[in-house]
Amino acid sequence: RTEEQWRPFNRSRVYMADLESVLHYSLRVELAAHTLIRGQDLTALRKYISVLTKFFPGRPVVMNLLDYVNTRLQNHTDKEISYETFREWLDNTDQSADTALPEGVRWVGCQGSQPHLRRYPCGMWTLFHVLTVQAKSIGGTDPQEVLSAMRNYVHSFFGCRDCAEHFEIMARESLVEVNTFPAAVLWLWSRHNRVNNRVAGALSEDPNFPKVQWPSPEMCPTCHTVKENGEHRWIPEQVLPFLLSHFSSSSILTDYLE
Ligand code: FAD
Numbered sequence: 001r002t003e004e005q006w007r008p009f010n011r012s013r014v015y016m017a018d019l020e021s022v023l024h025y026s027l028r029v030e031l032a033a034h035t036l037i038r039g040q041d042l043t044a045l046r047k048y049i050s051v052l053t054k055f056f057p058g059r060p061v062v063m064n065l066l067d068y069v070n071t072r073l074q075n076h077t078d079k080e081i082s083y084e085t086f087r088e089w090l091d092n093t094d095q096s097a098d099t100a101l102p103e104g105v106r107w108v109g110c111q112g113s114q115p116h117l118r119r120y121p122c123g124m125w126t127l128f129h130v131l132t133v134q135a136k137s138i139g140g141t142d143p144q145e146v147l148s149a150m151r152n153y154v155h156s157f158f159g160c161r162d163c164a165e166h167f168e169i170m171a172r173e174s175l176v177e178v179n180t181f182p183a184a185v186l187w188l189w190s191r192h193n194r195v196n197n198r199v200a201g202a203l204s205e206d207p208n209f210p211k212v213q214w215p216s217p218e219m220c221p222t223c224h225t226v227k228e229n230g231e232h233r234w235i236p237e238q239v240l241p242f243l244l245s246h247f248s249s250s251s252i253l254t255d256y257l258e
Pocket residue numbers: 011110117118119121122123124125126129154160162163164166167188189190191192193195196199202204205206209210211214215
């Protein structure tokens with residue numbers, strides 16, 4: 001990469017450009033690998049689009065598009081759908097409806113120091129944290145809705161198959177115990193930290209963005225404490241408000257959007 005291409009950003013903030021890039025990549029690149037979508041994959045796609053329609057804190061044109069695609073999917077009663085048809089809905093350019101999902105990716109907070117580092121998986125985590133936080137603040141009906149949609153999406157479509165397997169094991173282990181919206185936010189945070197712990201030092205780690213147990217004491221001093229025996233302990237009563245604020249729709253920066 002050249003220096004001009006690097007977009008300066010604040011490491012402790014969330015960017016809408018990353019979230020829109022994830023939508024573009026998952027719906028126009030990752031899904032495109034599936035010529036025909038049916039069975040549990042079709043269910044996963046429906047649930048994914050449905051939670052995005054409900055909880056993605058997007059610009060009006062993007063929300064209009066999600067609404068449009070969601071409606072088409074709900075009305076599609078066939079047992080399968082071709083990616084081609086789905087793509088036509090996605091690229092719907094009906095001017096009167098004022099819908100659009102920007103073409104291409106523009107990573108900001110998820111930029112990596114090499115093209116194969118960070119980017120899409122970073123954006124995916126960010127998207128799912130934002131969705132669990134939105135579900136908590138808007139108030140859905142099912143505290144497991146977002147996590148279960150995420151689990152199904154990852155299982156059916158996430159390109160990193162190793163990641164999908166690991167994630168499925170964690171979900172199978174304890175997702176049923178999530179009974180409240182705050183618990184859903186904290187579940188995803190703690191599982192993400194488990195992944196950080198497992199992949200720290202791996203080849204997939206960007207040396208400029210080392211894997212840490214997150215948020216660091218610099219980002220959230222009150223989230224951490226040390227027990228008498230010197231062991232680190234999280235303070236969930238502090239972590240929760242930190243996450244709700246960090247990933248809240250009003251904290252998302254709109255720099256670098258077209
Ligand atoms: P990421 O871990 O992608 O995090 C993105 C941003 O989220 C960080 O920059 C930080 O701002 C914030 N963040 C970090 N930790 C937390 C937290 N605990 N809670 C909330 N926010 C946080 N890679 C593997 O090698 N093996 C795997 O098994 C694997 N499983 C994955 C499963 C899923 C569902 C996903 C989406 C990705 C997985 N990956 C896995 C990829 C890996 O977790 C990283 O996404 C990738 O290495 C890029 O790392 P990153 O430095 O951009 O930070």
